[in-house]
Amino acid sequence: MNRELLLLGLLRQGATHGYQLHDFIERNLAFCTDLKKATAYALLDKMQAKGWVSAEEVREGARPPKRVYRLTPAGEAAFQQLLRRSLSATDEESDVGLAFIDALPADEARQLLAQRRDALAQQLAAFQAAPQHQGGYQLLIEHQMYRLRCEVAWLDKVIARLRARHSRRAAGHKRTA
Amino acid sequence: MNRELLLLGLLRQGATHGYQLHDFIERNLAFCTDLKKATAYALLDKMQAKGWVSAEEVREGARPPKRVYRLTPAGEAAFQQLLRRSLSATDEESDVGLAFIDALPADEARQLLAQRRDALAQQLAAFQAAPQHQGGYQLLIEHQMYRLRCEVAWLDKVIARLRARHSRRAAGHKRTA
DNA sequence: TTTTCCATGTAACTCGTTACATGATTTC
């Protein structure tokens, strides 16, 4: 799902072909995901079958022809939905959504991240309510709790930043009104 | 690999059957892994084929018989190897190893975690050296860097704790000597 | 008596990777 979000998000910034998409991901996003060539091509095929992207055969000179994909309106709709889901989800893998957060109004982005934040805070509370274990198990749990605390703190920072941006914009509107 | 480590680690604390293993994992370790029944049974089969565990058919009363697995010496060796690899690895999934950290001498555990720590610190340094991106991409990168910093800090705490335990033990030895 | 628990397993499927094949073009 997040791989699809990623491809849609990249295609949203301009039509390209599979090779370039894979190349970009490998060069710039290797730290958060890895998408092999075969997978990328297969995924683009699948997305075309779903009507999310349209393909156009382009040949330059005598080179092997490229299949240039571009987002369809249905693809944009799918992107929006996947993005919202990604931003509010708590699983590690759905971090890619952050790369496209600017595609949403700051206010909505803030709400979605707040959902994520609250879900994580709830997980943390569940741990705190549960009885202690011993030895290594306890260490594992402490690690998880530590991570949850960090994540909540980070989200709070980002949410505050989005709120500030929102109110700055509101102030700007007031001034220009 | 980590699933195997997990099963080996649990079997190390006493022979049991697949159902119980799956049940324990689902009840107590759902926050860090999920291992479906079918997967657990298949994995135990595979591990038996590798000679890591031996199986014994046990029937109590008229109940369906259980296949009770117990660790073999080869299984213990595999456990040790997987554990060391897990503790020094940086990928998210290899957190299970922490649950079995007590199986190693505190001194060695400390070294392995220090390896992990250094690898993460290096990843962080690579980010800091790289040029800034803009918008959402930068947010994604900042998130990753934040996580890396948290993780390094946590490992430093745990490492310090292990060092303290080690020197306490050394002091104890001196006193008793 | 119907549901839940104990206990194991199989078959079909999805997702993704690996390894390979193809072939032209640019770079060393």
Next chain:
DNA sequence: GAAATCATGTAACGAGTTACATGGAAAA
């Protein structure tokens, strides 16, 4: 002339999940 880059694709495989089948026992 060899190697890397551009560009796409297929076939085989592996790991894991889903959904199902099978039964007896205990609990509601």
